[in-house]
Amino acid sequence: MTLKRPALDPSTVAPRNTSGYPEVFRQRVLPREKRALGDALGLTKIGTNLTTLFPGRESSMRHCHTQEDELVFVLEGEVVLRTDEGEQLLTAGMCAGFPAGTRDGHQLVNRSERPARYLEISNRDPSDTAEYPDDDLVYSKAADGTARFTRKDGSSY
Numbered sequence: 001m002t003l004k005r006p007a008l009d010p011s012t013v014a015p016r017n018t019s020g021y022p023e024v025f026r027q028r029v030l031p032r033e034k035r036a037l038g039d040a041l042g043l044t045k046i047g048t049n050l051t052t053l054f055p056g057r058e059s060s061m062r063h064c065h066t067q068e069d070e071l072v073f074v075l076e077g078e079v080v081l082r083t084d085e086g087e088q089l090l091t092a093g094m095c096a097g098f099p100a101g102t103r104d105g106h107q108l109v110n111r112s113e114r115p116a117r118y119l120e121i122s123n124r125d126p127s128d129t130a131e132y133p134d135d136d137l138v139y140s141k142a143a144d145g146t147a148r149f150t151r152k153d154g155s156s157y
Helices: 023-029
Strands: 032-036 046-053 070-076 078-083 086-091 095-098 107-109 116-123 138-141 147-150
Touching: 070 078, 070 086, 078 116
Parallel strands: none
Antiparallel strands: 032 046, 046 116, 070 095, 070 116, 078 086, 078 107, 138 147
């Protein structure tokens, strides 16, 4: 059956297997697959990715956003949620939310032996920045909307 908008079969969205992180951080997250469901559906205010995180990989460097709320909903498998409070195991059917401006860095890690799949949902704020408490890394958006990563002193990678 072929679906018509506003419906979508996520398997028809090509997975993105890249990362905007500087090279020194990429090996921690790749390989991973992100299917940009929000983009495929023409959403401009909400970003939604269907992400597959493979064993031994991290979703991102531990970070917090200044302007974007984030919600993660685990669909399959399990991930370890790392925050300032420590670690928690999230399994299928569980979720976690990260309000904008909260300085509690968060990250998911797949320590299991099988892939985990989850939804990442956030608002799209062009003025958003992110801080990385464990790494010498800062995120901002360039004028064209692309990701810009620098060191905490502002220097380039």
